[in-house]
Amino acid sequence: MAGSKRGATTASENETPIGPTGRPYRGFPTPPKLDGHGPARIIALCNQKGGVGKTTTTINLAASLAGYGRKVLAVDFDPQGALSAGLGIQTHDIPTIYDLLLDSKRDPYEVVVASRVENLDVIPANIDLSAAEVHLVNEVAREQTLARALRKVAADYDVILIDCQPSLGLLTVNALTASHGVIIPLECEFFALRGVAMLIETIDKVRDRLNPTIALDGVLATMYDARTLHSREVLERVVDAFGDDVLETVIGRTVKFPDASVSGMPITEFAPEHAAAQAYLRLARELVARGAVA
Ligand SMILES: Nc1ncnc2c1ncn2[C@@H]1O[C@H](COP(=O)(O)OP(=O)(O)O)[C@@H](O)[C@H]1O
Numbered sequence: 001m002a003g004s005k006r007g008a009t010t011a012s013e014n015e016t017p018i019g020p021t022g023r024p025y026r027g028f029p030t031p032p033k034l035d036g037h038g039p040a041r042i043i044a045l046c047n048q049k050g051g052v053g054k055t056t057t058t059i060n061l062a063a064s065l066a067g068y069g070r071k072v073l074a075v076d077f078d079p080q081g082a083l084s085a086g087l088g089i090q091t092h093d094i095p096t097i098y099d100l101l102l103d104s105k106r107d108p109y110e111v112v113v114a115s116r117v118e119n120l121d122v123i124p125a126n127i128d129l130s131a132a133e134v135h136l137v138n139e140v141a142r143e144q145t146l147a148r149a150l151r152k153v154a155a156d157y158d159v160i161l162i163d164c165q166p167s168l169g170l171l172t173v174n175a176l177t178a179s180h181g182v183i184i185p186l187e188c189e190f191f192a193l194r195g196v197a198m199l200i201e202t203i204d205k206v207r208d209r210l211n212p213t214i215a216l217d218g219v220l221a222t223m224y225d226a227r228t229l230h231s232r233e234v235l236e237r238v239v240d241a242f243g244d245d246v247l248e249t250v251i252g253r254t255v256k257f258p259d260a261s262v263s264g265m266p267i268t269e270f271a272p273e274h275a276a277a278q279a280y281l282r283l284a285r286e287l288v289a290r291g292a293v294a
């Protein structure tokens with residue numbers, strides 16, 4: 001079904017098509033090699049709605065950037081632990097982000113795990129993290145706990161991606177406070193924009209009170225199906241609302257993603273030639289071209 005994706009993300013070079021977001025479709029150059037690594041730019045993948053592609057995007061963007069030679073740390077910040085699972089990491093008997101949040105003396109490197117993808121490390125999470133908010137509420141500077149923890153490892157990475165949980169609670173505020181930028185994945189479905197105003201409000205509040213320089217790095221349309229009028233209309237509305245903040249790269253809907261997560265691999269490793277893998281590689285190139293990533 002959705003495996004045969006059409007639309008601008010697969011357009012051939014000898015056309016000059018308009019991309020799905022209404023701008024001319026362009027390629028982005030392969031990112032140049034870096035001379036050294038770090039300090040990391042930290043990006044939160046954030047939307048309080050579940051099932052919009054936060055985790056899928058974190059995994060596959062992380063793997064794509066790692067493939068371009070960037071040193072990447074992916075932080076699982078959702079008690080569901082889907083990012084950890086999607087990268088094949090078992091979390092029941094290892095230290096996780098929860099241990100790091102609760103013990104400021106803890107060496108963050110005890111919590112960092114290498115993934116099977118070269119250049120990609122992970123700070124895993126499991127259900128323990130669901131108790132973190134309760135513990136943090138009474139802490140001094142409770143919103144800065146994650147920022148403090150990541151500061152110690154940021155020098156070793158070019159980019160840190162934080163996979164947020166579907167809520168606007170204290171954990172997400174911690175992620176936004178720790179981040180230089182935020183990417184908002186939006187599913188091209190009914191009600192895609194519902195709740196986004198509240199998310200933007202939360203980002204604005206964090207900018208106002210905790211993290212004056214946080215930038216909106218982009219709105220990413222996911223699960224786009226060029227064959228349906230509905231998908232195209234939703235994307236049009238998203239572009240009306242966010243203009244050039246909508247990333248030119250759009251992620252198509254495909255069953256390859258569920259398949260890849262079951263395999264515990266990013267799609268860029270599971271099916272590197274697939275249009276969906278190519279879309280995430282293009283997203284990585286676009287973010288480098290935009291200056292969101294080194
Ligand atoms: N582009 C896509 N096409 C089809 N299915 C997708 C796509 N992106 C993600 N999915 C699937 O949708 C579900 C929700 O995605 P996920 O990344 O976990 O969202 P979130 O982290 O926002 O809750 C998962 O089962 C995932 O495999």
Ligand SMILES: [Mg+2]
Pocket residue numbers: 054055056078082163164
């Ligand atoms: Mg998720």
